[in-house]
Amino acid sequence: MKIWVCIKQTFDTEEKIVIENGKVDEKDAEFIINPYDEYAIEEALQLRDELGGEVTVITVGPDRAENALRTALAMGADKAALIQDPSLVGDECVLARMLAEAIRREGFDLILGGNFAVDSGSGQVAIRLAEELDIPHIGSVTGLNVNGRQAIAKRDAEGDTEAVESTLPVLITAQQGLNEPRYPSLPGIMRAKRKPLERLSAQDLGLSDSLKTKTLIIEEYLPPEKEAGKILEGDLDQQVQELVEALCGKGLSFN
């Protein structure tokens, strides 16, 4: 079983965002593996241990992204690939094409990724990748079984759960609840240093001119800060009464 996991290195979710010249400033930020991608890694490792095969983690990113790949290797992935090329600054369309090229060359049975990344939150790359590779996908998965040539998944559809069956190869995006990701063990961390990590450029993938970004960021900015409100005073019954009157006076539509 050839299993791929597409990951992204993102800001730690406890980071505050600083804007510098209309862009989010990365300086001094702590980076982690996108939390949704951790579910994808954990699921891949469990499936490999059950069915045999190997797990390759892949990302597109700058040098620092190697840390995320090493963490995934320390969790137990077998190999890693880092696509990196200064000429490749693009949107989800470009990212999906690069990943598709790298994965297609090596072959695949199952591809996993996070439901979305907690930084850009666009939720496009994995699903575009499925289309680029012309394979089905199941999005937002909270339970997964793979047997022979078939995947059976539980998909979270806004609170409802759909039981979905698909042929392999298939791409799965992981939703919270899929599993409990493991922490890298100390021996795992030691072993990860010696596991293979391949660096790929656009040229290596035979891509360059054909890759054109389709969208551009005009600017990034912080939302207006919210003013702290009113702490109610008096005895509890008074506070509750005041609150209910204030809210009913706002013309909120209940039910």
Added chain:
Amino acid sequence: MSRTVLVFTEQKDGRLRHVTYESLTAACRVAEGGEVVAVLFGSRQSEQVEEVGKYGASRVYVVSHDDLHQYTPDAYKQAMLQIIGEVDPDAIIMGHTAIGKDVAPRVAARLGLGLITDCTDVCTDSGEVIGVRPIYAGKAFQKKKFIGKKSFVTIRANNIELQENAQTPAVIPFDVTIKDVRSVVRKVIRRSASGVDLSEANVIVSGGRGVKSAEGFRPLQELADVLGGAVGASRGACDAGYCDYALQIGQTGKVVTPELYIACGISGAIQHLAGMSRSKIVVAINKDPEAPIFQVADYGIVGDLFQVVPKLTEAFKRALEEK
């Protein structure tokens, strides 16, 4: 520049979803005098045709096919591609829903189009379509534009103020061919007990570690029921096993923007605030007066949620009965 804008509508339990009206409102803006074309999937639809006409659609494609009753990416993608081929729109808009977020990237990839997802606003500037969207779960925002003539956006529910623009739409039945559907839905289990979906709820009553147990969510559910709202939770409450991860609100979890958000026993970690601080009115109930949640609350009550919430439920019941 006037545009033809195609809107994929969405229904739930036989009614158009709110985000569909928001999509139509945005479409009228993006059209800049051009035409808004709506697509309805399903059969029984005279009311829906009237409704989409009220919000600006002058042409409505009605698509009926057995494979479209239940969403699958393969079937929806094929239907959408055929309609897009027929209408040849300058812009495409749909909701960033369980369906929209799942199928739009596939359609965009197939057509080689840029896609701006999860927009809280869509506007035009100097002939360009611009999507405004939260990043880092709303800790910051970005404005994006398209390179190339065609634009494709998905819209987050509860952000665009509806505007009517009455039209009498021409109805066009449209046949689609669907084949080779590779993933099949065998069963659907409806989980949201009250039927109110978190991402579209007007009112959310949310619990954190302070709720202390699964049982502790009961008074929150009672308050939500009185207000016609949904119950949510912080990561702390989910990690502690008090409730299902499907209820989690925050940077990991759902981002919500209800009219009223009542945070009970939630301290207000940055990652939780990212998921709810854009709610119109925030009420915080917490024992700790120093809890960061009070910094984003419009109204705060310092006290034990198990005393405050039941009193609040009773007071709302009385107030709503008097109305």
